[in-house]
Amino acid sequence: MALRRGGCGALGLLLLLLGAACLIPRSAQVRRLARCPATCSCTKESIICVGSSWVPRIVPGDISSLSLVNGTFSEIKDRMFSHLPSLQLLLLNSNSFTIIRDDAFAGLFHLEYLFIEGNKIETISRNAFRGLRDLTHLDLRGNKFECDCKAKWLYLWLKMTNSTVSDVLCIGPPEYQEKKLNDVTSFDYECTTTDFVVHQTLPYQSVSVDTFNSKNDVYVAIAQPSMENCMVLEWDHIEMNFRSYDNITGQSIVGCKAILIDDQVFVVVAQLFGGSHIYKYDESWTKFVKFQDIEVSRISKPNDIELFQIDDETFFVIADSSKAGLSTVYKWNSKGFYSYQSLHEWFRDTDAEFVDIDGKSHLILSSRSQVPIILQWNKSSKKFVPHGDIPNMEDVLAVKSFRMQNTLYLSLTRFIGDSRVMRWNSKQFVEIQALPSRGAMTLQPFSFKDNHYLALGSDYTFSQIYQWDKEKQLFKKFKEIYVQAPRSFTAVSTDRRDFFFASSFKGKTKIFEHIIVDLSL
Secondary structure, three states: OOEOOOOHHHHHHHHHHHHHHHOOOHHHHHHHHOOOOOOEEEOOOEEEEEOOOOOOOOOOOOOOEEEEEOOOOOEEOOOOOOOOOOOOEEEEEOOOOOEEOOOOOOOOOOOOEEEEEOOOOOEEOOOOOOOOOOOOEEEOOOEEEEOOHHHHHHHHHHHHOOOEEOOOEEEEOHHHOOOEHHHOOOOOOOOEEEEEEEEEEEOOOOOEEEEEEEOOEEEEEEEEOOOOEEEEEEEEOOOOEEEEEEEEEOOOEEEEEEEEEOOEEEEEEEEOOOOEEEEEEEOOOOEEEEEEEEOOOOOOOEEEEEEEEEOOEEEEEEEEOOOOOOEEEEEEOOOOEEEEEEEOOOOOEEEEEEEEEOOEEEEEEEEOOEEEEEEEEEOOOOEEEEEEEOOOOOOEEEEEEEEEOOEEEEEEEEOOOEEEEEEEOOOOEEEEEEEEOOOEEEEEEEEEOOEEEEEEEEOOOOEEEEEEEOOOOEEEEEEEEOOOOEEEEEEEEEOOEEEEEEEEOOOOEEEEEEEEEEOOO
8 A cells, every 4th residue: 555645734724733732721731741642742631642552541530522643553453542531633644654553443432533644554454443333524635555455345335325425536456546435346356255164074985976956955975985875965045055955876986967757757877797777766656766777788888868858859878888788878768768879880989978069959978989979960851871970089088068158168088198178169169278187087177157167187196276267268277176086076055155066086075165355255
C-alpha cells in the first residue's frame, strides 16, 4: 500500500483544536497540565499529541477528542483506545504505523468521527472497524490502497456501511490504478481459488467407481477385484460421509455400472471370471439381487462399461479386451437387456465412449492394437456403422468426452508417450495440448460449476490435476495428489458439496473434496 502525507483538511482541524486549547483559562490549564503527557496539549475534553511514540494512558477527565499527529508507533493494536470510552473524535494523521489490527477501535462505542489520513498503512485487518456502532464519518484521504484480494473486505464494508467515507483510491493493480475502490466491479473471481483436500479414505483397493441418484439419495458403486466385491456406498446426510449400503459379491469384478430405468435400479457387474451379470435392487429385500446373466461367449475380458440413450431407448456397451471376445451393445426391452450389436472383432478394445457430435450419436472405441475408431449411429438400420478414426493416436487406452462452453473436447489416455487433449472443429478432432503421461492409466475430465479439470493418474509418479485456463485456452498444472496405481477418477456431488473418488489398484481408495478458497481471508 503506497500512501501520501495528510491533506490540508486534517491540518485545519489540528489548528482548530490547538486554538481551542489556547482559549481555556490559564488557571484551568495549569490544573490539568500536571496530568497531560509531555508531547501533548490537553484541555478538559481534548488531547493533541505530536511526535508521540505511544497513546497516552493517563488523561485528564472525560476526553471526547484525541489527535495523534506525526507519531512514531508502528501499529494500531487491538483495543488500543479502549481506555477512552468517551471519545467522539479520533484523528490519526501523518503517523508511522503500517498496520491496523482487528478490533483496533474496540470500546469506542460513542466514536462518530475517525480521521486516518496520510499514514504509511500497509495492512488494515478485516475487523479493524468492528464495534464502531456510532461512526458517521470516516476519512481515509491520502492513503492509496492495493485493490487486490486483501482489500475485498474493505470493498464490501464500503458497500454496507451507513457512515460517510471519503474516496479510497487504488494504486494497483494496473487495471484499477487511480480508480476508486468502491467503483471496482467485483472481487469474486479474482479473490477465490479452489483446492482438493482428502475428505475420506476407504480401506480397500478398487479399479472403478460409478455414481447414481435414487429417491433423493446419492450412491456410488465401487469395483474391488481383489476383494471380489461391488461395494455400494450411500451418502450419509447427517454424518456427512459415505457409508456402506450393500455389497454385491463376484469373481474379479472390474466394473460396476448403474442403470436407472423408470423406478428400477440395475447394476451391470463385469467380471474377469465366471461371466458378467446384471443385478436389480429389490425393495422387499432392500438389497441388489441377480437379475440376469451376460453370455460368456461374447464377453471374455470386460474392460469398460458405457451407458447411453438413443431416441429414448436405453443401451449399454461393454468393451472387451480379449482376442476371443466381442465388444457388444446391449439394449433394454422392458423385460431385460439383450445383446443388440457386436462391434469391432479381434481388436482387444480397452474403452468405449458415447459422444454426441453435431447432434448425431457416435461410439469411440479405443484399442491398444490400433488408433481409436469412430462409429456413427445409422438411423435407418438403427445400428452403429464405421465412420472414421482418430489418426496418429496409437496405443490409446481410453477416450473421454467433455464440453466446455458448448465446445466438444476429447481426452486420450496413453500409457507410453504423451496423452492428448483434442477439440472438435466442426469437421474433425484437432490436437490442442499434449500432457506428459508416462505410466498413465487414466486421464479423466470432470467439472464443478465453472471449474474444469483433468485428472491424470500415473503408476510411476504423483497423479496430476490440471485446471482449464480460460485465457490461454489450455490446461495448466494445478495440484499433485498421491494415489497408488490410480485406475479411475469419478466426480460426485451431494448436499451442495463436490467430491471426486480416486480408485487405487494397489492402495486405499481416496475421496477428495473440492473446496472454494477465499484469498481475501
